[in-house]
Amino acid sequence: MKKKLLLIIGSLLLTSLACNLSSTPPATEAPSGNIIATSVALTVEASGQILPDAPLPTPLSTMPPTIPPTVTFTPTIVLSPTPSVPMASVSENTNCRTGPGKVYDYTGALTKGETAEVVGKNTANSYWIIKNPDRNGTCWLWGYYATVAGNTANLQEYAVPPTPTPAPPAAPSNIAIISKTCVPDLAPHFALTLNISWDDNSTNENIFTVYQDGLDLFAVPADQKISGDFTVLVTDSVASEIGVTASNATGESARTVLQVVCP
Numbered sequence: 001m002k003k004k005l006l007l008i009i010g011s012l013l014l015t016s017l018a019c020n021l022s023s024t025p026p027a028t029e030a031p032s033g034n035i036i037a038t039s040v041a042l043t044v045e046a047s048g049q050i051l052p053d054a055p056l057p058t059p060l061s062t063m064p065p066t067i068p069p070t071v072t073f074t075p076t077i078v079l080s081p082t083p084s085v086p087m088a089s090v091s092e093n094t095n096c097r098t099g100p101g102k103v104y105d106y107t108g109a110l111t112k113g114e115t116a117e118v119v120g121k122n123t124a125n126s127y128w129i130i131k132n133p134d135r136n137g138t139c140w141l142w143g144y145y146a147t148v149a150g151n152t153a154n155l156q157e158y159a160v161p162p163t164p165t166p167a168p169p170a171a172p173s174n175i176a177i178i179s180k181t182c183v184p185d186l187a188p189h190f191a192l193t194l195n196i197s198w199d200d201n202s203t204n205e206n207i208f209t210v211y212q213d214g215l216d217l218f219a220v221p222a223d224q225k226i227s228g229d230f231t232v233l234v235t236d237s238v239a240s241e242i243g244v245t246a247s248n249a250t251g252e253s254a255r256t257v258l259q260v261v262c263p
Contacts, residue, residue: 086118086150088130088141096132096139099161100125106203108134110141118148120156129158168251169202172244175256178226182262188236190262197226198244198256205246211255213241234262 093111097104100122110116110133119138120129126143140158178195185191198208200223208220212232220227227244234240243257 083150086148086152086155087115088118088128088146088148089113089115090141090145091147092145094142094145096130096134096141098139098164100127100140100142103163104140104161105164107137107139108132110146116141118150118152118155120158121152122158122160125160127158166204166248166250169205169246169248169253171201171253172198172208172246172256173201174199175242175244175258177258177260179229180260182234185233189233190236191231192234192240192260192262193229193231194242194260195227195229196242196244196258200225200246202246202253204248205253206248207246209245209247209252211241211243211245211257214243234260236263237261 088110090110090112093109095106096108096110097106110130114133116130116133118128118130121127122129122140128141128143128146128148129138130141131137132139175196175198178197179193180195181193183191183193196210200208205222207222208224210217210220210227210230217230217232232240232242239259239261241257242260243255245255246253
């Protein structure tokens with residue numbers, strides 16, 4: 001009886017142990033995919049809504065970076081207006097003459113800061129023919145210091161004018177005494193010491209000549225306008241004539257004079 005009872009108890013224990021083993025819940029598999037998207041889908045499904053056929057949002061960590069567009073600035077070009085007629089200016093004060101060279105008469109000048117209309121050209125000698133800025137008419141401007149703005153293609157080509165025939169220089173004017181000293185000499189004479197000045201009215205003189213009573217005393221270099229001290233002998237109380245002329249290879253100007261008396 002004891003053996004039979006033990007077998008019944010053992011069988012019951014084995015049956016109970018087998019039931020416990022069969023009731024152990026299976027291991028849960030870790031969820032895969034996008035947890036946020038799954039949660040949203042489950043929530044929508046529970047509410048009875050239908051999800052649209054659209055891709056799920058891309059996680060922030062996998063989105064490509066946004067590159068700002070490159071901005072290109074285009075500079076604004078300001079164009080200087082082109083003169084309707086050619087205009088000349090110079091970098092240095094430049095004489096204007098009746099032809100291309102110093103043998104031609106001076107008639108004016110174009111100075112820095114001035115402009116003058118260009119009416120012609122002499123390409124062979126690099127001269128521009130411009131409206132004279134100092135008087136009526138035209139004159140020839142050397143192109144070395146000149147800049148011309150505007151279209152010069154249609155300007156007339158000017159022929160070189162005949163070389164002018166040299167002329168005597170213009171006479172000086174306004175002769176005046178700067179200083180005067182009278183010293184008694186052998187009676188009835190005085191030693192007269194003078195210093196005189198004059199205005200130079202010519203551009204082509206070679207020398208000035210100082211005279212006393214028509215006699216040539218001495219020469220003064222071109223462009224000089226003062227004699228310096230010189231001494232002549234004069235008669236007491238008798239006027240003596242002092243004169244000045246300008247001259248070149250062509251001839252001599254008229255004489256400009258003044259009267260001097262001692263004492």
